[in-house]
Amino acid sequence: MLVAENITKKFSGVTALDNVCLELHEGKVNAILGENGAGKSTLMKILSGVYQEYEGQLLWNGRPVRFLGTKEAQDAGIAIIHQELNLIPYLSITENIFLGQELETIWGALNKKKMRQTTTELLKKLKLDVDPDTQVNELKVGQQQLVEIAKALLLNPQVIIMDEPTSAITDQEVETLFDIINELKQENKTIAYISHKLDELFRIADRYIVLRDGKSIESGEMAGINQDQLIQKMVGREIFVHQKPALSVSQDQLLSVQHFSLKRSAKRPELVLDNLSFTLKRGEILGIFGLMGAGRTELFEALFGLHPALTSGKVSIERQEVKITSPVEAVKAGLALVPEDRKRDGIVPIMEVKQNISLASLGYHVEKNGVLNNNAEAQLADKYIQELGIKTSSSGQLIKNLSGGNQQKAILGKWLATHPKILLLDEPTRGIDVHAKSEIYRLILQLAASGLGILMVSSELPEIFAVSDRVLVLSEGKLTLETPIENATEDKLLKAAISKK
Amino acid sequence: MQTTLESQKKRLAKLQPLIALFVLCLIIGLLSDKFFTVSNFWNVLRQISVNICLSVGMTLVVLMAGIDLSVGSVLALCGAITAGLFKMGIEVPSQNLYVGFTLLGASVAGVLTGALLGFFNGFVITRFKVPSFVATLAMLTVARGLTMLWTKGFPISGLGEQFAYMGTGWFLGVPVPVWISATVVGLAVFLSDKTKLGRYIYAIGGNENASLLSGININKVKVIVYTIAGALAAVGGLMVTSRLDSAQPNAGTGYELDSIAAVVIGGTSLSGGKGSIWGTVLGAIIIGVLNNGLVLLNVSPFWQQVVKGFVILLAVIIDKVNSKNG
Numbered sequence: 001m002l003v004a005e006n007i008t009k010k011f012s013g014v015t016a017l018d019n020v021c022l023e024l025h026e027g028k029v030n031a032i033l034g035e036n037g038a039g040k041s042t043l044m045k046i047l048s049g050v051y052q053e054y055e056g057q058l059l060w061n062g063r064p065v066r067f068l069g070t071k072e073a074q075d076a077g078i079a080i081i082h083q084e085l086n087l088i089p090y091l092s093i094t095e096n097i098f099l100g101q102e103l104e105t106i107w108g109a110l111n112k113k114k115m116r117q118t119t120t121e122l123l124k125k126l127k128l129d130v131d132p133d134t135q136v137n138e139l140k141v142g143q144q145q146l147v148e149i150a151k152a153l154l155l156n157p158q159v160i161i162m163d164e165p166t167s168a169i170t171d172q173e174v175e176t177l178f179d180i181i182n183e184l185k186q187e188n189k190t191i192a193y194i195s196h197k198l199d200e201l202f203r204i205a206d207r208y209i210v211l212r213d214g215k216s217i218e219s220g221e222m223a224g225i226n227q228d229q230l231i232q233k234m235v236g237r238e239i240f241v242h243q244k245p246a247l248s249v250s251q252d253q254l255l256s257v258q259h260f261s262l263k264r265s266a267k268r269p270e271l272v273l274d275n276l277s278f279t280l281k282r283g284e285i286l287g288i289f290g291l292m293g294a295g296r297t298e299l300f301e302a303l304f305g306l307h308p309a310l311t312s313g314k315v316s317i318e319r320q321e322v323k324i325t326s327p328v329e330a331v332k333a334g335l336a337l338v339p340e341d342r343k344r345d346g347i348v349p350i351m352e353v354k355q356n357i358s359l360a361s362l363g364y365h366v367e368k369n370g371v372l373n374n375n376a377e378a379q380l381a382d383k384y385i386q387e388l389g390i391k392t393s394s395s396g397q398l399i400k401n402l403s404g405g406n407q408q409k410a411i412l413g414k415w416l417a418t419h420p421k422i423l424l425l426d427e428p429t430r431g432i433d434v435h436a437k438s439e440i441y442r443l444i445l446q447l448a449a450s451g452l453g454i455l456m457v458s459s460e461l462p463e464i465f466a467v468s469d470r471v472l473v474l475s476e477g478k479l480t481l482e483t484p485i486e487n488a489t490e491d492k493l494l495k496a497a498i499s500k501k
Numbered sequence: 502m503q504t505t506l507e508s509q510k511k512r513l514a515k516l517q518p519l520i521a522l523f524v525l526c527l528i529i530g531l532l533s534d535k536f537f538t539v540s541n542f543w544n545v546l547r548q549i550s551v552n553i554c555l556s557v558g559m560t561l562v563v564l565m566a567g568i569d570l571s572v573g574s575v576l577a578l579c580g581a582i583t584a585g586l587f588k589m590g591i592e593v594p595s596q597n598l599y600v601g602f603t604l605l606g607a608s609v610a611g612v613l614t615g616a617l618l619g620f621f622n623g624f625v626i627t628r629f630k631v632p633s634f635v636a637t638l639a640m641l642t643v644a645r646g647l648t649m650l651w652t653k654g655f656p657i658s659g660l661g662e663q664f665a666y667m668g669t670g671w672f673l674g675v676p677v678p679v680w681i682s683a684t685v686v687g688l689a690v691f692l693s694d695k696t697k698l699g700r701y702i703y704a705i706g707g708n709e710n711a712s713l714l715s716g717i718n719i720n721k722v723k724v725i726v727y728t729i730a731g732a733l734a735a736v737g738g739l740m741v742t743s744r745l746d747s748a749q750p751n752a753g754t755g756y757e758l759d760s761i762a763a764v765v766i767g768g769t770s771l772s773g774g775k776g777s778i779w780g781t782v783l784g785a786i787i788i789g790v791l792n793n794g795l796v797l798l799n800v801s802p803f804w805q806q807v808v809k810g811f812v813i814l815l816a817v818i819i820d821k822v823n824s825k826n827g
Contacts, residue, residue, distance in 0.1 A: 304714070331716030345714050348707035350774050359704055360715040362697045370696045414715065 001026040001190060002047065002078070002159055007056035009042055016042045017054070018214040024159060027188040029181060031195070031205035031222065033234055038211040038433075040194050041083075044161050047192070048080035049073030077158035081148050081165060089137035094119040096136055097151045122150040126180055140293075142173035149180065160184065161192040166200060167431070170291050178204050196433065197460075198227050210234055231434055249469055253319060254453040255280040255422055260313035262295070262302045262477075272298045274477040276313075280422065280453040285444065287468030287485075288457045291497050294474040296457040297340055300424045304330045304337045317421060331360060334421035338411050338428055340457075342404065346411045349400035353392050354381030356399045356410050361417040384413030388443060405436025412443060423447065425456040429463060441466050461490050473497050517819065518768060518783045525787065529794035536797055543676050549789035550682035551576075553782060554737040555760040556767075557689045558730030560781040563764050564693070564706045565726060566773025567626070567633035572734040573756035574644035575618050577749070580738030581648050583611030584657040584748035587664060604663055612735040618644060619731020623724035633727075641757070648750050658747035668744030678740050685733060689778045702726060706773025762809070763788055766816040787812070 002024045009017040017039045024030045034040050045051045047058065049067030057064045060076060067073040070080070087096045094116050103111040103118075119132040128146045136144060145165060152160055166174050181191060181204055195201055201208070202222065209219040210233045217233055262273035273295045280286050290296045302311045308325035315322055317333055324330045330337070339345035348356055358366050358377045366377045381395040388409040392402055399407055408428065415423065428444065429437040444467050448454050458464050464471055471488050473481035473496035481496035530536045555572045562569045587607035591600045602610065618640060625636045670677040693699035701722045704712045713719050737756075742748045767784030769776025791812060795805045 326718075327714055327716050328718045337714055339711075339714055344708075345710045348704050348711050348774070350707050351704065355700065355704075359700075359712070359717070362700060367697045370698060372695055372697060372700060418716075 001061065003059040004043070004047065005057050005059065007043065007046060007054055007058075009039075009046065009051065009054040016214055017046075019056070020211065020214070020216045022209055022216060023219070024190050024192055025207055026190050027185060028206040029185065029191040029193050029204055031193050031201045031208045032211065033195075033198075033201070033208055033230065034211035034433075038234075039214040040211055041163060043211070044080060044163060044192065044194065047073070047159075048078055048161055050080075074155055074157070077155075078161070079152035079155060079157035079159070080161040081152050081163065083163040083167060085141070085144050085148060087136045087144055087147060087151075090135060092133045092135055093123070093130070093139075093147055093150075094132045096147060097122065097154055099151075101154060118154070119150070122153060125153070125183075126150055127176060142169035145169050145173070146176070146180075149177075157189070159190045159192065161194075163194045164196070164431075165193070166195065166197065170293070174200070196431070198230060201230075202227065234434055249284040250282040250451075252282040253279055254282045254284075254317065255455075256314075256316040256319070257303070258314040258316075260299075260302070260315065261311070262298055262307060263310040266309065272477050273302060276474075276479050278472055278479070278482065280455060282451050282453055283448050284469050285448045285454045285456060285467050287464040287471045288455060288474065289459070289461070289464050289471055289493050289497060290457075290474035291459070293476070294497065295477040296459075296474055297426055298477075299474070300337055300339075300426050300455070300457065303424065304335060331418060331420075334419075335424060336360075336415035336418060336420035336422070337424045338408070338415065338426060340426040340430060342407055342411065342431070347399050347407050350398060352396050353385070353390070353399050353402065353410055354378060354395035357381045357384055357395075357413045357417060360414050364418065380417055381413075384410075384416060388413050388416075389439065403433075403436070405432045405440065408432060408436075408440060409443070412440075412447075416447075421453065423452055423454045425454060427458055428456060429458075429460075437463075461493060464488075464493070465490075475499055515768075517823070518766065518780060518787065518816075522783060522787050522790065525790055525794070529790065529797065533794070533797040536794060541793070541797075543679070545786075545789050545793045546679045546682075547676045548793070549785050550676075550678035551737040551740050552756070552759050552763060552788070553682040553785045554685050554733045554740070555756055556763040556781045556785050557685055557778060558733035559757075559760040559764050560767070560769055560776060560778055561689065561693065561702055561726045562633070562730050563761075563769050563771060564702050564773060564776055565723060566706045566709070566771075567723070567727075568761070568771075569619075569622065569637045569727065569730045570634065570757045571618065571622060571637040571640035571644055572730065572737075572760060573753035574641045574648065575615050575731055575734040576738040576741065576753035576756060577751070578618070578644045578648040578651065578738070579611040579615040579735035580742035580752055581652050581657060581748040581750065582614050583607045583739055584660055584664075584742050585651060586610055588657060588660060608667075608739055611739055612732050615735025615738065616728050616732040619728040619734070620724060622731065623727030626727065627720035627723050652748065652750045654750055656747045656749050660742070660746055660748075665743055665746050668740050668742070668746075678744070681736065681740065685736065686778060686782055693778050698722065698725065703774055706770075706775070708774070759788065760785075762813050765813060768816075768820055770820075784816075 004020060004022040007017050007020045008015065020039065020043060022043065032040050042051070046054055049070045049072055052066070052068050058066065065076065067076065088099065097119050098115050103114050105111045116132050123130065123132060126146045126149060128143060130139065130143065136147060139147065165177060169177070184191060193205060205222045207219060208222055208225065208230065210217040212234060256279045258277050260273060260276040261271050263269050264272050276299070288296055288299070301307060303315065303324070305324040305326045315324065322333045324333055348359065354377055358380055362372070365380055366373055378395060384390070385392065385395060390406050390409045390413065392406060399410055402410065425444065429440050432440065444454060444456070456467065465485065468485050470482070470484050471493060472479060473493055475497055480499050481493065535541055555576065559569055559572065586602040587604055590602055622637050622640050625631050626633050667677055672680055693702065701712065701717050704717065705719050705722060709719060738753070741752050763784035764781050765771065765784070766787055767776065767780030767782070769780055788809065791809060792805060795808060
């Protein structure tokens, strides 16, 4: 099968992979685990021919190979499904699947009939019940993910590498994906499965391979290890996940949201958020749980003033009614939003860490009459780098060079610098490794203890349980459950999340 | 040590345009004995001062990942308005009304017109989410048409010595246009490096979503920047009109492309967030020296265009190669 021997890969002097050895077992699901920066993606890119320069060698069915491009790897029978979707939105499913592999008739025209037929078969196999002529941008994210898989299956590969395939799909879609993976296993296909979600790996994987700091640490049978042991191998030390915060919530009402609704768009009046009412106290962490499409992110966007024309209802902060019609006003009112998609909405990648930290508070501390004070800015940045434990070579480092967890801390720092009253955290640990996760939790608890009110959206139940005082569950825009954490169980929350009230 | 080596490499990459300019000057100087003379020095600087004004505004726009195609037409209209007001004033025969303009008054009116047109660009781009390429392309046509209407298609000439001072005069041994463009550059460097507005410009170009969600009023920033670009185009218009002693209805045609060239050669990324005013100044000087050198060497103007085109390509390719390695 596919074996990697003593692979070393350096990026301009920095070692990303250090003498890594790995063996994918045929017909098995091989889980690749490791914190962010452990070298998982780099290794997968070498296996799939994206990177051609490295030391060491690959053995493919016993013979040494070096793929000089993804095409060569594909031809050899190795397909990769990247974490980000790589589909072209305005082409149909068929056109996307056959992109670069188009079939032609003997006249040189596209053999659309044949391609559509093959696509139909592939979609059927993946239990995706849509017309192959549908434009990809009309599909839901989970369906697009399945199209990616169909595209990978087209060439009938021996090895399929899946990089975080479940990061953007709903639980139901995860089930479908697992069914498909099991079927692929029946066909003796080999799967390399990269994921942060340990519970998933325990369900689907046969073997594990742990990477840490660019080195291969251990591999073995999934059946012979438990979650705690696995985490320990990934981080190399015991980590402590807070189960319940031991902090006193004050009786002081900080935020009150009454009859809050949001329409889809001016043309589509259906409600994305339907008559939500809830309150938040000073020092309280309110977890918001729901499946994809439940309206969690939309709730934050609406509160933050991004859809003023579509929003109705009453919002009060410290018992004063506020009308927030733009992010500018949201920040003035004391709100802070840590968005779900850090790269797209959070960081300004080509700016320095300190410039990212000061971005939202330039008008408060760092500037006089519009003129910036570089010293004050550096001090502000250093303060939060220290307080939040942001690991960076200096405050002048470009933020894109930081790991996901440290970027997230920098964004937290940006908001703390505005002295907010209420933090809106949208999936605060998405794409962050286990160790950094527990640090972020610790910070969230600290911030609540210091008197902030925190709303935290999460699709991971362990995260909800780790820090919340109270939980709201949304389902299709409606509030289906509100409960103190003491009375919550995973079962209850999941039921509420799929219920239709 | 690794990091210092890398930062040195980066610093070297930043110096590349400067080295390119140095080499360019050396080559031209070797081939022509007229190049390294004081009069030619001022000549080059005077010739590029209009492009510098436009390019400074363009840099601010491009840093926000926008583009302003209207600067050439705005330059023409504002030059014509200033010339027209200065020479003829405003006459409303039916009301028996006549308003005369001093040079200062007419100039201020011209610059305000430029600012207004820029404001309109910014308004359309932010309010109706029209891509800047399209909005300013429309303004390019509109402003050119308004120039034709205002001048009735004829040059407004014979503006007098006082008017000519702006484009041809000397002050403390330095040509007046050079003073003007240097002032513009100084203010713009201050704006982009030292002010909140400047920081917001870079942030918006670096990631507009993140800037919006950080509570930055991005629409306001954009409108201000397009207004500045319009006003600077008008300043360029005053200088052109003054130097020619005439407001030509077709003045400034194609200037937007020269200013984009200066911005690009200067290393500012068209996708926003990265670049500097100093880079653009260097870019404008490189274009100016190149033009000047090719004239001194008696190269046909047609070849000049070909050479300029390849220089632009070369600059961008070098930039790409650098950022790949960096």
